Amino acid sequence: MRCSVYALFSVETSMSDQSKIEWTDATWNPVRGCTKISPGCKFCYAERFAERFRGVVGHAYERGFDPRLVPGKLVEPLSWRRPRMIFVNSMSDLFHEQVPDDYIGEVAKVMARANWHTFQVLTKRSRRMMDLLNTRLRDVGKLTHIWWGVSVENRKHGLPRVAHLRSAAARVRFLSVEPLLEDLGKISLTGISWVIVGGESGPGARPMEKEWALSIRDQCHRAQVPFFFKQWGGVQKSRTGRRLAGRTYDEFPDFSSIPVPENGVRL
Numbered sequence: 310m311r312c313s314v315y316a317l318f319s320v321e322t323s324m325s326d327q328s329k330i331e332w333t334d335a336t337w338n339p340v341r342g343c344t345k346i347s348p349g350c351k352f353c354y355a356e357r358f359a360e361r362f363r364g365v366v367g368h369a370y371e372r373g374f375d376p377r378l379v380p381g382k383l384v385e386p387l388s389w390r391r392p393r394m395i396f397v398n399s400m401s402d403l404f405h406e407q408v409p410d411d412y413i414g415e416v417a418k419v420m421a422r423a424n425w426h427t428f429q430v431l432t433k434r435s436r437r438m439m440d441l442l443n444t445r446l447r448d449v450g451k452l453t454h455i456w457w458g459v460s461v462e463n464r465k466h467g468l469p470r471v472a473h474l475r476s477a478a479a480r481v482r483f484l485s486v487e488p489l490l491e492d493l494g495k496i497s498l499t500g501i502s503w504v505i506v507g508g509e510s511g512p513g514a515r516p517m518e519k520e521w522a523l524s525i526r527d528q529c530h531r532a533q534v535p536f537f538f539k540q541w542g543g544v545q546k547s548r549t550g551r552r553l554a555g556r557t558y559d560e561f562p563d564f565s566s567i568p569v570p571e572n573g574v575r576l
């Protein structure tokens with residue numbers, strides 16, 4: 310696939326077909342960089358990573374965390390033959406205000422076409438995602454191999470995002486409750502297919518109470534929504550692990566991917 314509108318942007322070929330993020334297999338970043346929008350962004354891991362390379366000529370993050378399009382990455386999932394779960398824009402936010410609607414449309418076209426993968430789109434710009442899913446992305450929103458999610462770190466900023474998500478014409482909706490910063494209380498899980506919960510990690514990490522996570526787990530089980538406990542977090546997340554009440558929770562929604570086509574028919 311060729312994206313003529315953006316062909317003049319830089320072409321970069323590095324790929325991230327493996328990820329250490331527990332709930333995905335790979336990351337795909339046709340956009341890089343972002344700006345902070347709510348308390349969950351305070352210790353943004355993507356910013357921390359990207360800014361380490363600001364000014365390093367030739368590095369993918371030579372421009373640090375400044376938002377920019379990377380059209381050379383658009384076709385990348387079409388070249389990955391093995392089906393995998395792909396976290397879209399792990400280093401940015403697809404619905405950031407500096408990403409044009411047309412470019413989001415190009416990303417959506419690739420996801421629709423690469424239907425042997427499962428795409429996980431996660432945003433804090435939930436209103437824009439809702440508006441686009443209800444208009445020009447309506448057909449893409451019906452596809453079960455593309456999952457649309459919002460970040461929920463607290464009640465004030467996170468719960469309105471859940472409402473936007475529920476109002477969006479999406480077939481598969483999910484919540485990433487990370488970093489969980491307070492008790493969310495009762496949340497409506499109607500129309501939600503998956504919930505991930507995690508505590509913050511890294512320097513300065515804000516602690517997550519066990520009761521906050523258990524409350525969400527119990528609500529998920531009552532509503533029969535798959536629950537994934539990602540991590541406790543903390544300054545050294547390897548020490549705190551990812552067991553909750555004596556076990557791990559690695560539940561996923563059951564939307565089977567379409568089999569991989571034979572060589573030569575994907576591009």
Ligand code: SF4
Pocket residue numbers: 343344345346347349350353354355356399400401402433
């Ligand atoms: S929206 Fe996500 S990528 Fe953007 S600054 Fe916040 S945490 Fe980082």
